[in-house]
Amino acid sequence: MKKIGVLTSGGDAPGMNAAIRAVVRKGIYHHLGVYGIYYGYQGLIEGKIEKMELGTVGDIIQRGGTALFTSRSEEFKTEAGQEKAIEQLKKHGIEGLVVIGGDGSFRGASELTKKGFPCIGVPGTIDNDIPGTDFTIGFDTALNTVIQAVDKIRDTATSHERTYVIEVMGRDAGDLALWAGVAAGAESIVIPEKNEPVEAVVDRIKRGHERGKRHSIILVAEGVGSGVEYGKQIQELTNFETRVTVLGHTQRGGSPTAFDRVLASRLGAKAVDLLIEGKAGRMVGIQKNQLVDHDILEALNETHQPEMSMYQLSQELSI
Numbered sequence: 001m002k003k004i005g006v007l008t009s010g011g012d013a014p015g016m017n018a019a020i021r022a023v024v025r026k027g028i029y030h031h032l033g034v035y036g037i038y039y040g041y042q043g044l045i046e047g048k049i050e051k052m053e054l055g056t057v058g059d060i061i062q063r064g065g066t067a068l069f070t071s072r073s074e075e076f077k078t079e080a081g082q083e084k085a086i087e088q089l090k091k092h093g094i095e096g097l098v099v100i101g102g103d104g105s106f107r108g109a110s111e112l113t114k115k116g117f118p119c120i121g122v123p124g125t126i127d128n129d130i131p132g133t134d135f136t137i138g139f140d141t142a143l144n145t146v147i148q149a150v151d152k153i154r155d156t157a158t159s160h161e162r163t164y165v166i167e168v169m170g171r172d173a174g175d176l177a178l179w180a181g182v183a184a185g186a187e188s189i190v191i192p193e194k195n196e197p198v199e200a201v202v203d204r205i206k207r208g209h210e211r212g213k214r215h216s217i218i219l220v221a222e223g224v225g226s227g228v229e230y231g232k233q234i235q236e237l238t239n240f241e242t243r244v245t246v247l248g249h250t251q252r253g254g255s256p257t258a259f260d261r262v263l264a265s266r267l268g269a270k271a272v273d274l275l276i277e278g279k280a281g282r283m284v285g286i287q288k289n290q291l292v293d294h295d296i297l298e299a300l301n302e303t304h305q306p307e308m309s310m311y312q313l314s315q316e317l318s319i
């Protein structure tokens, strides 16, 4: 293998830049030519490909977002789109591709591999919803963003004796809400994996109120439904003033934490190692602090499960 490519795809996540930097520098360290593909799979189809040098990825390790930009591409989901993508890669002499993204991007990488083009997936998403890895790049940064927001809301919640519903990202996975709930000491955590009846949440709020609690914070994962609707329900059932904050895309941004930068550097470099070893259709991950790799499709067929013992813990600590 002499030339490899790297792209970011789907939802962006803090730490993607650190992963791009690791792929480029590790590739050059091993005397490979490394090509950056801009705007994800759509950019690949359109040939937005540039040679990366050591300096191209200078000064990005600390930045959120992705210096290669990202996109969603319907065209890439078609056979014709995938064939165009492979033609572009071949035109540049690229023989292997690192795809940094979430599960949708991994399915794309798997399609290219099935068509004979070797791809390796690097999990980058704030949702932490990829099976086969304990953590995805961006999750820790998003988590820290969420708890900073919850800490601030807690100040005003206490001052006004209000109930606060805070909607947190996570389409299918409750990890962000779960971890943030434990880290910020929320009274209730509502996640898709454990759809606690609203009545149980209401009971907990009322019990807290009776023992003199001045506020109640409920973290709701967006996968459960609208935080605004949930807040209305809580207000109706408790008669306590209830406010809703939707944290939205603030959770996607910001300078990556040390944890995410280190994780991204390790995973990006591991992906290059796998390509050099001639592997294809694999995803890299971290399990028990060891770098691992799995067949992409087998991993995606598994169901991601958050650490549910933490849910139990949060209930025990918020009695």
Ligand code: ADP
Binding pocket: 009, 010, 011, 041, 071, 072, 073, 074, 076, 077, 101, 102, 103, 104, 105, 106, 107, 108, 109, 111, 125
């Ligand atoms: P994420 O990677 O963050 O989950 P998406 O689900 O939007 O984001 O996927 C990113 C892109 O990956 C899509 O826009 C599409 O181009 C490609 N993709 C998603 N699913 C498939 C699939 N089943 N086959 C081929 N390409 C796919």
